[in-house]
Amino acid sequence: MLRRSFIKTTALGSLATGIPFISDSSKSHILTLSFDDGFKKSFYRIAEIHEAYGLKACLNVIATGHMPDFKAVDDWILPELMGDFNDWNKLVGRGHEVMPHSWKHLNLTKIPFQQAQENINKCLDYFTDHLDGYRDDQAVYNYAFLASNPDLDKFALQRVAAVRTGAWLVLKDTKVNMKPVAPSAITLGAWTNGPNNNDQYLEDTVDDFLEGPGGWLVINLHGLDNEGWGPISTTCLDRLLKRLITIDKLSVQPAGEVIKMI
Numbered sequence: 387m388l389r390r391s392f393i394k395t396t397a398l399g400s401l402a403t404g405i406p407f408i409s410d411s412s413k414s415h416i417l418t419l420s421f422d423d424g425f426k427k428s429f430y431r432i433a434e435i436h437e438a439y440g441l442k443a444c445l446n447v448i449a450t451g452h453m454p455d456f457k458a459v460d461d462w463i464l465p466e467l468m469g470d471f472n473d474w475n476k477l478v479g480r481g482h483e484v485m486p487h488s489w490k491h492l493n494l495t496k497i498p499f500q501q502a503q504e505n506i507n508k509c510l511d512y513f514t515d516h517l518d519g520y521r522d523d524q525a526v527y528n529y530a531f532l533a534s535n536p537d538l539d540k541f542a543l544q545r546v547a548a549v550r551t552g553a554w555l556v557l558k559d560t561k562v563n564m565k566p567v568a569p570s571a572i573t574l575g576a577w578t579n580g581p582n583n584n585d586q587y588l589e590d591t592v593d594d595f596l597e598g599p600g601g602w603l604v605i606n607l608h609g610l611d612n613e614g615w616g617p618i619s620t621t622c623l624d625r626l627l628k629r630l631i632t633i634d635k636l637s638v639q640p641a642g643e644v645i646k647m648i
């Protein structure tokens with residue numbers, strides 16, 4: 387069966403059954419913990435914790451974060467904390483997902499459109515050249531600051547399978563992502579919170595989601611403990627994943643893996 391007709395069939399099946407997004411109908415709830423920026427220490431630790439529970443981490447990195455001229459973005463994204471593509475390729479080799487999170491962490495809605503387009507292309511070109519196994523047509527482009535607009539989304543989706551932007555920009559009456567309008571061009575809405583410790587926010591948001599009817603919830607996180615904007619503690623992540631893998635109706639997956647299942 388051609389991929390496109392498979393997608394259409396699956397989408398229709400989802401409508402008929404009320405089960406969102408994926409063909410595995412035993413899972414009504416899909417959760418993606420989408421970690422940003424590329425903090426070396428945190429990202430290795432996040433990967434280890436996921437591995438302890440048989441899960442793949444969803445890691446999004448800045449293409450230029452490791453370069454000598456990379457400058458601090460704010461109080462949290464600091465050059466000395468960032469890993470490089472040797473690190474990211476090691477983590478990909480261990481089965482984790484590494485996806486693009488901008489060229490140099492600009493808010494693309496605040497710069498001229500042509501410059502924004504160039505930044506997206508430079509980022510995706512760098513991933514194509516430097517990340518093992520990377521393919522645009524399986525990629526999720528994760529906007530810096532969860533900031534985009536319909537023109538940027540349309541442009542990025544000419545190259546990538548999905549974009550991740552602010553949930554408040556694209557989700558209306560629900561906190562979760564449901565069946566996409568166009569299955570080959572998915573705009574994901576993600577929630578986030580900061581700048582302080584996010585343990586309680588994360589646990590409360592996941593619990594609310596689990597009490598609801600289901601869908602695909604994407605939560606945007608950053609580093610662990612003292613790294614990144616709105617960090618979560620190592621113990622919180624460990625405790626949460628340990629609990630979540632016991633819930634039958636729930637699947638914890640990186641975004642790109644979910645897209646493959648649509």
Ligand SMILES: [Zn+2]
Pocket residue numbers: 422423487491530531
């Ligand atoms: Zn970021």
